[in-house]
Amino acid sequence: MFKRTWLLGAMAAGWLLTPTLGQAQFVANDARLLASGCFQCHGTNGKSGAFDALAGDGKLDMLNKLNDMRKKSAGSSIMVPHARGYTSEQLNMIADYFSKQK
Ligand code: HEC
Numbered sequence: 001m002f003k004r005t006w007l008l009g010a011m012a013a014g015w016l017l018t019p020t021l022g023q024a025q026f027v028a029n030d031a032r033l034l035a036s037g038c039f040q041c042h043g044t045n046g047k048s049g050a051f052d053a054l055a056g057d058g059k060l061d062m063l064n065k066l067n068d069m070r071k072k073s074a075g076s077s078i079m080v081p082h083a084r085g086y087t088s089e090q091l092n093m094i095a096d097y098f099s100k101q102k
Helices: 002-017 023-042 059-071 079-084 088-099
Strands: none
Touching (some): 023 088, 059 079
């Protein structure tokens, strides 16, 4: 309960402290937040992870792979449940984020 209150407080503070940032900035931050779920295995910002680096990969290629993974109902792949956990829009934001990392 405390944790949740703290999180909401931090989010509210974030909004209050960044009144001059445009919409694009928030979208970019949201994309990084979503992509951070992939950092554990693919490395922070998609670099130097235990598995394939995603930084700088083609957005469409990445999206196609993720959508293929999503269509599988189950399987031995680690990626199937991960890909299935996001909406199309979220996957689009994630692929966009990684494709723009150097
Ligand atoms: C628990 C570890 C783990 C996490 C978290 C994870 N992945 Fe993966 N990912 C893998 C592994 C392992 C592979 C290799 C293929 C396989 O086993 O499915 C892979 C493969 C991929 C590939 C194909 C790479 C290629 O070049 O063929 C893409 C794209 C990908 N992951 C994207 C993501 C995205 C986006 C996220 C976050 C939403 C994510 N992964 C989260 C472990 C992970």
